Amino acid sequence: EEINDVKTWFAAENGKWQPGPLFGKAKGQNLIVIQEESLQAFVVNLKVNGQEVTPNLNKLVREGVYYPNYYDQTYHGRTSDGEFTSLVSLYPSSVPGSIYFNFVENEFDSLPKALKREGYTTFSAHAYAGSFWNRAVMHRKLGFEQSMFMESLEDGEKVGWGLSDRDFFKQMNEKLKELPQPFFAFLISLSNHHPFNEVPAAYKTLQLGELEGTMMGDYLHSVHYADQALGEFIESLKKSGLYDSSVLAVYGDHDAGLPDAELARIGIRPQYDKQYDKVPLVIYSSALGKKNGTVDEQVAGHLDLTPSLLYLLGVPQEGHYFMGQRLFDVPSGSNKQVVFRDGSYVTQNRVFLVQNGLWEEGQYLDRTSGKTVDGQGAQEATLAAQNRLRISDLILESNLIPALQNGTAAVTDRNPPQ
Numbered sequence: 545e546e547i548n549d550v551k552t553w554f555a556a557e558n559g560k561w562q563p564g565p566l567f568g569k570a571k572g573q574n575l576i577v578i579q580e581e582s583l584q585a586f587v588v589n590l591k592v593n594g595q596e597v598t599p600n601l602n603k604l605v606r607e608g609v610y611y612p613n614y615y616d617q618t619y620h621g622r623t624s625d626g627e628f629t630s631l632v633s634l635y636p637s638s639v640p641g642s643i644y645f646n647f648v649e650n651e652f653d654s655l656p657k658a659l660k661r662e663g664y665t666t667f668s669a670h671a672y673a674g675s676f677w678n679r680a681v682m683h684r685k686l687g688f689e690q691s692m693f694m695e696s697l698e699d700g701e702k703v704g705w706g707l708s709d710r711d712f713f714k715q716m717n718e719k720l721k722e723l724p725q726p727f728f729a730f731l732i733s734l735s736n737h738h739p740f741n742e743v744p745a746a747y748k749t750l751q752l753g754e755l756e757g758t759m760m761g762d763y764l765h766s767v768h769y770a771d772q773a774l775g776e777f778i779e780s781l782k783k784s785g786l787y788d789s790s791v792l793a794v795y796g797d798h799d800a801g802l803p804d805a806e807l808a809r810i811g812i813r814p815q816y817d818k819q820y821d822k823v824p825l826v827i828y829s830s831a832l833g834k835k836n837g838t839v840d841e842q843v844a845g846h847l848d849l850t851p852s853l854l855y856l857l858g859v860p861q862e863g864h865y866f867m868g869q870r871l872f873d874v875p876s877g878s879n880k881q882v883v884f885r886d887g888s889y890v891t892q893n894r895v896f897l898v899q900n901g902l903w904e905e906g907q908y909l910d911r912t913s914g915k916t917v918d919g920q921g922a923q924e925a926t927l928a929a930q931n932r933l934r935i936s937d938l939i940l941e942s943n944l945i946p947a948l949q950n951g952t953a954a955v956t957d958r959n960p961p962q
């Protein structure tokens with residue numbers, strides 16, 4: 545019954561799937577995905593005292609396709625949820641803790657697995673212990689043939705928790721040159737981690753005036769440092785030729801946890817929860833042609849990454865159970881919802897916010913102004929959002945991927961850990 549339920553939902557979704565002009569445009573290119581620690585969208589093109597906070601990300605935004613309304617869909621699992629939602633395209637678990645620990649026995653479909661089947665070399669790296677978030681185990685499970693964590697990286701300069709992003713990316717530049725092509729490299733940055741005040745003084749090059757010494761000031765210094773490291777890496781990709789022969793995607797893993805009082809220091813005053821909980825996504829590929837250099841305002845979120853990248857690389861949706869929606873060649877009238885774990889969601893014009901854990905008490909607002917709007921149509925959309933979460937939970941909690949993909953028996957009597 546559960547399998548039929550899930551299959552019926554995907555049959556309806558995949559029935560809408562028709563390839564458009566960008567399908568397979570980047571076929572055969574490498575894929576480099578950079579998940580940036582605590583990168584929020586409000587820093588893109590932000591100037592403080594006349595200085596760009598993220599000049600290198602801004603440059604990439606000008607060169608690629610930028611999604612400013614890319615929402616953070618993570619939950620309890622923070623960075624591990626950023627990875628899971630992006631690579632597996634299912635929702636985070638409602639069970640407290642991380643899927644990386646709680647569902648380690650599961651089989652998942654994933655971006656690396658899908659690309660491995662297409663002949664890609666799959667590689668992941670992060671400059672912290674492989675045991676953190678259970679990555680050493682989970683990256684293998686998700687289909688990365690080779691991973692490098694703190695233990696297998698060379699020593700270098702430290703910032704915050706470990707090896708600096710600058711040294712990490714330098715090592716990655718060398719590593720990527722050696723990987724058999726086509727490859728998929730998933731690189732997770734680290735330096736821009738809470739509490740953001742461990743950037744060495746020599747790298748605090750922004751003149752922040754009265755923001756100096758505040759949490760926001762620390763965040764801006766930290767983001768600026770991480771941006772320099774990112775910029776140097778992109779330059780090295782250009783030198784090695786990999787920039788031209790790869791799809792490059794850069795996005796933030798989750799919000800930075802900055803309180804409203806800190807956001808107010810740079811003039812940001814959220815009208816509602818989640819208004820600024822956006823993590824920028826930029827996708828660049830030489831194959832995107834004229835689409836490069838554009839800003840796509842559609843609402844989107846972490847779950848959309850895998851279907852979008854597979855679409856560009858020419859891998860059809862069929863046989864996959866990814867719940868996100870592609871960002872390219874979006875069918876008209878798609879009426880898209882970006883759903884959050886608590887049942888809240890955004891559409892292009894509206895936002896629905898669950899209150900006190902109860903959707904019956906939810907607020908229905910204009911997404912731009914934050915003003916309360918007529919709830920007409922909200923109930924149907926709210927039920928559809930809940931159904932999305934229910935389908936994802938069925939797949940996760942009953943470990944349904946093997947049965948869905950191969951017809952092999954799934955473990956249906958398994959309860960999620962409490």
Ligand code: GP9
Pocket residue numbers: 621622623624670672673676734737
């Ligand atoms: C640690 C890093 C941070 O390896 O990914 O994880 P977080 O604390 O942000 O979830």
